[in-house]
Amino acid sequence: MIVRKLRLQRGWSQEQLAQLTGLSVRTIQRIERGQNPGLESLNALAAVFEVPLSQLQTENAMPIHTSGSQPAPTESAHSTAGLSLQEQQVMEQVRDIKGFYSHCIKYALIISLLFVINLSTSPGHIWAWWPMLGWGIGLAFHGLNVFEVFQFFGPAWEKRQVEKRLGRKL
Structure with a gap:
């Protein structure tokens, strides 16, 4: 989710982010939907967004919650991922x-x-x-x-x- 937020803050499309990082558009889509990226993908994203790698890794360590299936994460968990509830x-x-x-x-x-x-x-x-x-x-x-x-x-x-x-x- 933080990748999507960072991308939208900069006004980039998924295609533009893919070009800047050297990743495929499909990889960007998967990461934004919550799949865990590899270390190379995280490094490329961290370099493009100019954020520490640890910020992107913290988000990916969190479990993904879908609506209705599990309780929503707490506000403190969201703040580490960069997204509020x-x-x-x-x-x-x-x-x-x-x-x-x-x-x-x-x-x-x-x-x-x-x-x-x-x-x-x-x-x-x-x-x-x-x-x-x-x-x-x-x-x-x-x-x-x-x-x-x-x-x-x-x-x-x-x-x-x-x-x-x-x-x-x-």
């Missing part, structure tokens, strides 16, 4: 929004293609409405979830369920 939550939210927009683009392209295929093969019977309707419902729920319109299974619900299973009263 709020920054990490915002980055995750932006990633989710990006995923939703990507989903919308795929939906529009594939549904358009299905209509073209449908109209060229059997214009008398429009069957492309069905995938459009089914996938559209899924897309709508994805949007509602990403933009937190309804929080049926949000943090408050999770807390109630944990308390319930631990036998505690709220």
Whole structure:
């Protein structure tokens, strides 16, 4: 995560960072997603960002937490990695929004293609409405979830369920 933060602070794309470090774009992507880089990769990144190697190594020694699977790290753990809890939550939210927009683009392209295929093969019977309707419902729920319109299974619900299973009263 600190690699991504440092890259964004400098206004560099992943491609630019890859050129500056001599690493592949795929390697940069993997490092930013939490995979442990090799010592050569860390040295190249530390040299480009002009930070001590130990700062990058501290981040990679921390376990990666995914949302919902493990408890969130403490604020002190984030400060060693260079990211606050709020920054990490915002980055995750932006990633989710990006995923939703990507989903919308795929939906529009594939549904358009299905209509073209449908109209060229059997214009008398429009069957492309069905995938459009089914996938559209899924897309709508994805949007509602990403933009937190309804929080049926949000943090408050999770807390109630944990308390319930631990036998505690709220």
